Amino acid sequence: MSSSLTPDAPVFVAKTTGGRITDFVDQRVGGSGILREFGRKVFPDHWSFMFGEVALYSFVILLLSGTFLTFFFDPSMAETHYAGSYTPLKNVEMSVAYSSSLNISFDVRGGLFMRQVHHWSALLFVASVSVHMLRVFFTGAFRKPRELNWVVGGVLLILSMAAGFTGYSLPDDLLSGNGLRIIDGVIKSIPVIGTYTSFFLFGGEFPGTMIISRLYMLHILLVPALILLMIVMHLFMVVVHKHTQYPGPGRNDGNVVGYPLGPVYAAKAGGFFFIVFGVVALMAAFFTINPIWNYGPYDPSPVSAGTQPDWYIGFVDGALRLMPGTIGDWKVEQVWFGHVFTFNVLLPALVPAGILFTVMFTYPWIERWITKDNREHHVLDRPRNAPTRTAIGMAGFVWYCVMWAAAGSDLIATHFNVALNDVTYWLRALFFVGPVIAFVVTKRVALALQRKDREIALHGRETGRIVRLPHGEFIEVHAPLDEYKRYKLVGFESPAPLPAVPNEHGVVDRKENRRAKLSRWFFEDRVAPVTPAELEAAHGHHGSHEAVEAAASQKTLSH
Amino acid sequence: MKALSQKRRHPLAAIALLLMGLLVTGGLYAVATTVNQAKADTNTYSASDVEEGGKLFAANCATCHGMGASGSQSGPSLVGVGAAAVDFQVGTGRMPMQMNGPQAQKKPNQFNEEQTKQLAAYVASLGPGPAIPEAGVLDEKGDAAKGGELFRTNCAMCHNAAAAGGALTRGKFAPALSGVSGQHIYEAMVTGPQNMPVFNDANISPEGKRDIITYLKQIESNGSPGGADLGALGPVSEGLFVWIAGLGVIIAFTIWLTSRTS
Numbered sequence: 090m091s092s093s094l095t096p097d098a099p100v101f102v103a104k105t106t107g108g109r110i111t112d113f114v115d116q117r118v119g120g121s122g123i124l125r126e127f128g129r130k131v132f133p134d135h136w137s138f139m140f141g142e143v144a145l146y147s148f149v150i151l152l153l154s155g156t157f158l159t160f161f162f163d164p165s166m167a168e169t170h171y172a173g174s175y176t177p178l179k180n181v182e183m184s185v186a187y188s189s190s191l192n193i194s195f196d197v198r199g200g201l202f203m204r205q206v207h208h209w210s211a212l213l214f215v216a217s218v219s220v221h222m223l224r225v226f227f228t229g230a231f232r233k234p235r236e237l238n239w240v241v242g243g244v245l246l247i248l249s250m251a252a253g254f255t256g257y258s259l260p261d262d263l264l265s266g267n268g269l270r271i272i273d274g275v276i277k278s279i280p281v282i283g284t285y286t287s288f289f290l291f292g293g294e295f296p297g298t299m300i301i302s303r304l305y306m307l308h309i310l311l312v313p314a315l316i317l318l319m320i321v322m323h324l325f326m327v328v329v330h331k332h333t334q335y336p337g338p339g340r341n342d343g344n345v346v347g348y349p350l351g352p353v354y355a356a357k358a359g360g361f362f363f364i365v366f367g368v369v370a371l372m373a374a375f376f377t378i379n380p381i382w383n384y385g386p387y388d389p390s391p392v393s394a395g396t397q398p399d400w401y402i403g404f405v406d407g408a409l410r411l412m413p414g415t416i417g418d419w420k421v422e423q424v425w426f427g428h429v430f431t432f433n434v435l436l437p438a439l440v441p442a443g444i445l446f447t448v449m450f451t452y453p454w455i456e457r458w459i460t461k462d463n464r465e466h467h468v469l470d471r472p473r474n475a476p477t478r479t480a481i482g483m484a485g486f487v488w489y490c491v492m493w494a495a496a497g498s499d500l501i502a503t504h505f506n507v508a509l510n511d512v513t514y515w516l517r518a519l520f521f522v523g524p525v526i527a528f529v530v531t532k533r534v535a536l537a538l539q540r541k542d543r544e545i546a547l548h549g550r551e552t553g554r555i556v557r558l559p560h561g562e563f564i565e566v567h568a569p570l571d572e573y574k575r576y577k578l579v580g581f582e583s584p585a586p587l588p589a590v591p592n593e594h595g596v597v598d599r600k601e602n603r604r605a606k607l608s609r610w611f612f613e614d615r616v617a618p619v620t621p622a623e624l625e626a627a628h629g630h631h632g633s634h635e636a637v638e639a640a641a642s643q644k645t646l647s648h
Numbered sequence: 649m650k651a652l653s654q655k656r657r658h659p660l661a662a663i664a665l666l667l668m669g670l671l672v673t674g675g676l677y678a679v680a681t682t683v684n685q686a687k688a689d690t691n692t693y694s695a696s697d698v699e700e701g702g703k704l705f706a707a708n709c710a711t712c713h714g715m716g717a718s719g720s721q722s723g724p725s726l727v728g729v730g731a732a733a734v735d736f737q738v739g740t741g742r743m744p745m746q747m748n749g750p751q752a753q754k755k756p757n758q759f760n761e762e763q764t765k766q767l768a769a770y771v772a773s774l775g776p777g778p779a780i781p782e783a784g785v786l787d788e789k790g791d792a793a794k795g796g797e798l799f800r801t802n803c804a805m806c807h808n809a810a811a812a813g814g815a816l817t818r819g820k821f822a823p824a825l826s827g828v829s830g831q832h833i834y835e836a837m838v839t840g841p842q843n844m845p846v847f848n849d850a851n852i853s854p855e856g857k858r859d860i861i862t863y864l865k866q867i868e869s870n871g872s873p874g875g876a877d878l879g880a881l882g883p884v885s886e887g888l889f890v891w892i893a894g895l896g897v898i899i900a901f902t903i904w905l906t907s908r909t910s
Contacts, residue, residue: 136902177792201874216890263804264882264883368898377872391801394822395808395884397883399887400883400886400890403887498815502815508750509819511819
């Protein structure tokens with residue numbers, strides 16, 4: 090029995106009413122314990138670590154502005170005649186959904202602003218999720234123990250795209266209807282089940298009378314709930330794993346160097362929410378997004394020029410635009426057994442996205458299998474110090490960007506005064522060649538940067554000052570590097586290729602052989618970090634020069 | 649005739665002659681002044697307009713369109729294209745063409761209004777064709793909502809729903825329509841310049857064309873209710889903006905937040 094439970098022990102009583110209330114709540118909730126635990130969590134400081142926060146804050150803004158919009162939006166596809174205050178659409182026949190979106194824009198006080206806040210923050214949400222994922226990939230933060238969190242992040246990316254697309258379709262204007270029509274086409278191109286799926290989804294022949302209310306339920310209920318669940322899992326794992334950190338003096342896989350959450354870091358993070366909100370609010374106040382009044386009500390017959398999806402679906406649209414209908418004389422659309430197989434829609438719509446997401450989700454395991462690296466990693470790689478991984482990432486990034494650019498091929502044509510056909514031909518070529526070029530160039534650039542780092546670590550930084558020695562030799566003065574800066578240049582791993590290892594039966598099987606080949610491909614071009622011995626040798630070799638350099642720097646100081 | 653000659657010495661003959669002279673002069677003058685007033689009604693061109701236009705044509709256009717506008721290897725025949733086609737092509741600077749290309753580009757006008765009218769008169773004299781529209785259909789007082797529906801159905805697939813223009817195949821394009829005069833829009837619809845199809849009166853009635861012009865002028869004067877319109881180009885410019893401006897500003901803030909005073 091502890092002494093605190095004995096009746097005669099002195100009981101703490103706060104002096105003020107506020108204190109007593111706080112104490113009351115704390116004794117029942119245990120807040121101070123939680124605060125003590127979380128307040129002491131250390132976060133490393135780097136600007137590139139804040140994209141996840143941007144995504145989280147954009148999501149909060151989305152919830153707030155979205156709630157406002159639900160007060161006024163009516164997802165009905167019943168027909169009505171517009172009676173609001175925008176005269177160019179006066180008395181035009183349209184759906185209730187479109188009419189209520191117009192009313193939000195023109196007749197609800199602050200409605201247009203909130204619509205624009207919602208849409209801009211949606212674009213920012215997916216953008217920050219993407220940049221966050223790129224940062225995680227290129228710094229190797231997905232390695233053990235964070236593989237599952239990487240997968241959760243990938244699911245979040247897909248969910249954010251789903252949230253965006255379902256929202257894009259809600260106003261039922263011409264643009265969003267065209268987008269839905271493309272989705273309908275893609276669904277219908279799936280062999281055997283496509284047409285049935287389309288009928289189930291739209292509740293009959295496209296566009297039907299159900300789709301807006303169904304998408305609305307997905308948009309405001311199911312998808313946000315899943316996103317919220319994933320965010321909780323994501324953050325929980327961040328707490329469990331602790332945050333990664335960039336390499337630096339005193340940082341290793343066993344510690345986290347940074348600031349504790351409370352109070353400064355928490356204040357910064359809290360303030361950052363308002364900065365993000367402020368930026369979004371300014372964009373919403375001064376820049377139009379999705380001017381639905383321009384597009385008019387949805388009607389399956391007109392299709393406007395310049396019809397594009399929001400940016401995050403753009404790469405799928407771009408792939409569709411790049412796909413030829415015939416290759417030579419061979420028609421991509423085939424008729425087999427009296428059924429049409431629309432491969433010219435099915436392939437571009439599903440295959441590139443399928444490849445991108447499959448590679449993205451499985452990459453941590455692919456790399457782990459090739460490198461046989463089973464250790465925990467909490468110190469990040471500088472992208473140049475993992476040349477092959479960085480090159481793979483850039484190849485995927487360029488592939489994505491080619492498809493992305495293809496979604497805007499018509500605008501590239503009109504704004505750069507080039508022919509639409511030529512834009513398509515070039516992008517088709519780049520679709521295949523671009524990733525290869527990106528891989529080779531990136532790998533060479535990474536290796537060159539590593540060699541430059543090595544040079545600097547060994548010989549110091551070039552100052553551009555040429556000095557003539559007494560015996561006539563000219564040398565360039567190199568400024569020696571301080572130890573902290575040098576650590577950054579030498580403190581990394583550069584694994585050598587891992588040859589095939591026989592299994593327990595003493596046999597090198599085919600799988601292991603393949604792994605060894607991949608390991609060679611992964612690591613054969615490598616620049617080893619400078620060893621202490623090399624550093625010693627370099628300094629010994631340059632002994633006489635160093636004396637000059639020291640004298641020269643002395644001289645500079647005395648000036 | 650004999651009776652008339654007998655009466656030529658009648659005391660009132662001089663007065664009658666004077667009256668006739670005055671009537672003819674006055675009547676001619678009246679005709680001349682109504683031509684000047686009703687500039688849009690150019691169905692009635694004077695013979696001198698046609699003659700002057702012919703000279704201008706021979707000097708500036710015949711190289712490609714042939715003498716007598718009968719066409720050549722380098723340019724189509726203009727017999728029957730009408731005054732509207734000339735007023736559009738020359739009035740927007742597209743003709744004379746600067747160089748061969750996928751389509752004629754807009755540029756500063758090469759002829760003044762008077763010369764454009766004379767050229768139109770000459771081409772109109774070669775054969776019947778669409779005339780320059782009357783002021784009644786250009787008054788921008790039609791039904792904008794109906795015009796918007798017609799525009800989305802007939803025009804938006806090339807010119808974009810917000811009339812911001814769009815790309816066509818092989819370097820051709822549909823231009824943006826802001827800043828284009830109602831008369832030129834009407835003429836484009838009835839003559840189908842460059843790659844544009846002809847929307848004749850059976851296709852879209854003159855009343856419908858008036859509605860379309862009303863709609864276009866109204867969205868132009870309305871401006872953009874939601875702030876800067878980013879070119880009215882839709883999601884591509886919005887995406888570019890959020891990546892470059894939105895994310896750019898936020899990155900600047902993250903760098904500021906994580907920088908340490910050293």
